[in-house]
Amino acid sequence: MKDNLTCTLAPNLRSRLMIATALFLAMELPALAQPNLTQTSAPESRTAGPDKPATSPQPAIRQEQALYLVRSTLLTLNDANHSGNYTVLRDLAAPDFQARNSSADLAQSFADLRRRNFDLFAAALIAPQFTAEPALDGSGKLRMAGFFPTRPLRINFDLKFQNVNGQWRLFAVAVATPEAPAIQSQLNRPTVPRHSAGPFYGYRILSGIAGWRW
Numbered sequence: 625m626k627d628n629l630t631c632t633l634a635p636n637l638r639s640r641l642m643i644a645t646a647l648f649l650a651m652e653l654p655a656l657a658q659p660n661l662t663q664t665s666a667p668e669s670r671t672a673g674p675d676k677p678a679t680s681p682q683p684a685i686r687q688e689q690a691l692y693l694v695r696s697t698l699l700t701l702n703d704a705n706h707s708g709n710y711t712v713l714r715d716l717a718a719p720d721f722q723a724r725n726s727s728a729d730l731a732q733s734f735a736d737l738r739r740r741n742f743d744l745f746a747a748a749l750i751a752p753q754f755t756a757e758p759a760l761d762g763s764g765k766l767r768m769a770g771f772f773p774t775r776p777l778r779i780n781f782d783l784k785f786q787n788v789n790g791q792w793r794l795f796a797v798a799v800a801t802p803e804a805p806a807i808q809s810q811l812n813r814p815t816v817p818r819h820s821a822g823p824f825y826g827y828r829i830l831s832g833i834a835g836w837r838w
Contacts, residue, residue, distance in 0.1 A: 684760045685792075690768055695747050697783055697794055702744035704730070705737050717794040718786040734799075742801060746774045752781070765795055778804040 685693075704710040710730035714722055725733075737744075754770035761767055765786050772779040784796040 684766060685758050689792075690754075690758045691751065693766075693785060693792055694752050694768060694770075694781065694783065697797060698744045698747040698779070698781065698799070701734065701737075701797065701799065702747070705734055705742070705744070708738065710734075713794075718788050720786060721793075721795055737799065737801075742777075744779060744799075746772050746779060750774070766792060773804065775804045777801040 700713050700716065704713045708731065710727045714725060714727055714730060717725075731738075750772055752770045752772050754768065756769055758766060758768045765784050767782075767784045769782040771781065778801065780800040780802065782796075782798040783794070785792040786795040787793075
């Protein structure tokens with residue numbers, strides 16, 4: 625009788641243990657899965673709050689772009705001065721520049737550089753020094769002014785560009801070749817005036833202005 629009871633209870637005990645184990649696993653599985661859900665959830669939004677400082681404004685043009693525009697303009701002008709043919713310089717300029725200046729007008733404007741056979745090739749070899757940061761004016765045109773520190777004559781430039789179909793094209797150009805200032809010590813060096821909105825007044829040699837009339 626005892627053996628029969630043992631045999632009868634054993635299967636029942638095994639069944640109960642299996643059921644209890646299944647219930648335990650069912651209760652624990654969601655808890656075990658929770659960390660995975662947390663790890664794969666979307667990262668916290670990093671949207672700036674109202675107290676986040678505003679980003680600094682972008683410059684009107686990158687430095688390498690400014691350097692390219694200045695060099696390419698002066699080198700194209702240099703080729704025109706040496707060949708006497710200003711067609712390419714005019715064709716690469718903005719439509720407003722073309723409307724105001726014929727090739728003959730440009731030849732007359734830069735006659736002094738051509739007569740003196742002044743070479744602007746130094747623009748390809750040394751970096752210009754800007755007297756003011758390249759900036760946009762009220763009409764959206766880009767103006768850049770500065771000089772190439774050549775000797776004995778320095779190459780001063782004042783350029784203006786117009787955006788035409790996403791490209792900066794020459795709108796106005798002024799080039800002067802004054803005598804380079806004497807080298808002075810750091811202690812006695814005078815303050816260099818900042819670039820103003822006016823043209824190249826007061827220079828001993830005014831080599832050429834084209835694009836707009838002063």
